[in-house]
Amino acid sequence: MLSKEENELLTRVGPGTPAGEMLRRYWWPVGFTEHVKEKGRPVRTKLLGEDLVLFRDGNGRLGLLGLHCSHRGTSLEFGRVEDRGIGCCYHGWLYDVRGRCLEQPAEPEGSTFKDRVQHPAYQAQEIGGFIFAYIGPEPAPLLPNYDLFLREDGEREVGAGHDYCNWLQRAENSVDQTHLIALHASEYPHLALKRPVIGWERRDYGAKISMQVPGISKPKFSHWIFPSHTRHTTARKGRKPDHAIRFRVPMDDTNTMTFWLRFYPYGEEDRSKPFLLKTLGFENDQAGVYERVDDGWWGVASHDQDRVAQESQGPIYDRTKEHLGASDQGVIMLRTMIKESIDAVRHGKDPVWVLRDSAQNETIGFDASMQEIGALE
Template identity: 35%
Template sequence: MMSAEQNRRLTQTGPGTPGGELLRRYWQPIALAEELAGQRPVRPVRLLGQDLVLFRDEAGRLGLLDRDCPHRNADLAFGRLEDGGLRCSFHGWLFDATGRCLETPAEPEGSRLCDRIRQRAYPVAERGGIIWAYLAEGEPPAFPALDCFAAPDSHVFAFKGLIECNWLQALEVGIDPAHASFLHRFFEDEDAAASYGKQFRAASADSDMPMTRVLREFPRPRIEVEPAPHGLRITALRRLSDSHTHVRVTNLVFPQAFAIPLSAEMTITQWHVPVDDGNCYWYAIFTSFAAPVDKVRMREQRLALYELPDYRPKVGRHNAYGFDAEEQQRRTYTGMGEDINVHDQWAVESQGRIQDRTREHLASSDKAIAANRRLLFRAMEAVERGERPLMALDEAAATGVTGPATMDGIGPTEGWERYWPEVDRRRRQGAPWARLAAE
């Protein structure tokens, strides 16, 4: 049983909190690159309880600054993008992407006030269609050589969505293999040929059995959890017969992401990023090993459920998640439509803005969740001792953290341990970019 203090330690992310100090040691997704498209590439953003402004200047440089102007704290998100930086609309103070004050135009001629003024700026980088921020002091860690960062732009697609709850409970649904047989159960199967971009709709590798049937008919997976360089490898085994077993390999990418198969061709790497303690965004990079991603189709599928500019779900708490009692009887286990993001959103938001883990009772199927919480506690203690936590990598170590391998297939009951690496190897052999990365 978890104590209230342990739960606070896991869920609080503001400056000075143990969890907040840990998460600040990593690059955090802060916006999709497409959010800075258009005539005025300026976005207010909130990350780990801090209010910031993100912009791209006329030269294409990214800047991330504290949102309140250091003059009299007006909102820089409404500033003017001009003259090499972002200019406050209150008195015209101008700041470049590094936070340097370039002008204080209301001051007397010859004033050097701007030489003494600096707005706090944070490192930013662009990878995989996402803009990333680093909020701690010192040198940021290196990006690991994950598939989603190694693949070319043509083979990745990024999207995000808002969830109104704490980041950790949103993450934990993604490392829980057992829930899929219930929360994502469909009473009828679809044509696998129409499954592009949809989770749990394709057939498993080396089989024509749809994943929906596997989940529906075999709801008691044996779950194996083992340490991996990136965090945890999670294997769910559903025994179909004496000779065949469904094998699904997923991963926790510490501290905030999971990597899972979408189909035989595509994987999802998804981060859960605190806006504050009661809200988070999921950021996903879909990575294709074969053909380039159909980005138009993927975006249209997701915009059917999310509204711009804030990527808020169209179906959610405000309209009872689209619940339909008739549908629950005949078509889906939840009665909440066929998009699994809605199912997951209900599951984690219904736990409250911040789940009270003192009231939960973990079961054997929750072993990955328990293992991840132990990793988080140990990493917080490492930061408090002044040590480098897991996955806060230097350049040398980052090149060795690759993949991670994911798969979903039906293989032999005896020898499944050899089967799944072979499926991953075959997929990589068929991906030109993966072969080049390995050479």
């Protein structure tokens, strides 16, 4: 159970909040390479309470700017992208990817006013089909080279879904392997409501989690990547087994975007097939709307089960009312590491898993192997 103050400390993500300041030390996915074309439509996005716009200018440079024009606040989502930057639809101010104001068509000839305007501009980088943003203090850390961004011996799918709840509910789910036997009972019928043995080992990136139902399944490993991501393998009933990463991205205090990547390695027979990247983009999830089925369990379709569990905790779950048991040790460890990281930032240090050494950032693999999928079958 948390006090009201602790719950506030861990859940609030806006500018100036302790958790928000800590979370600004990381790169976060905010969009897809395929959606942001040269001189294409600008794409609106939101990260840690800040409204942003993504675009790619006519020279191929990726821009990530504050959404609202520095003149009088019109949304740059309705702007036009040109060779040199993005022009606001209201009075035509033109900004480059660094937030410099290049044109103010209605100002007097020779005016230097534009030189004194600096629009909020942030760093954006692409990897694996995603666009990542960094909105924290300089210098930015390295964007992690996770193995699934780089592997090309199979098919990679990338997409995103909106979660109508606070980021911590989604993050806590990353270390909650216990729920597999209940929430996902329809997907893992042989494990349904069987008592699991779960282990959490703290690692430099977060934690390695093992889960096993003795006598029925071999250990399945998954990884929690600080602060809110997972790297795991999935083998649900009737679905192709995959390797996956899920990034739980705090948009604001009550909205989270899950950016996901699924990788399907080619088998022996498909070895000669070329690598395939499919951008499935944003799913059309609506608040409180879930697909219902008759499965003899909770009556919720597989793809909505986690949303149901975590969104129905409330927009920001009130943890003064919870009752944690022995099987919730992972949740306690996660909160401890978040508090340690908030403290580190307060003292001018880097929080957990901020990468600055390129030797640490050659391909970052996890010992998540396809054997784990065998463990579930």
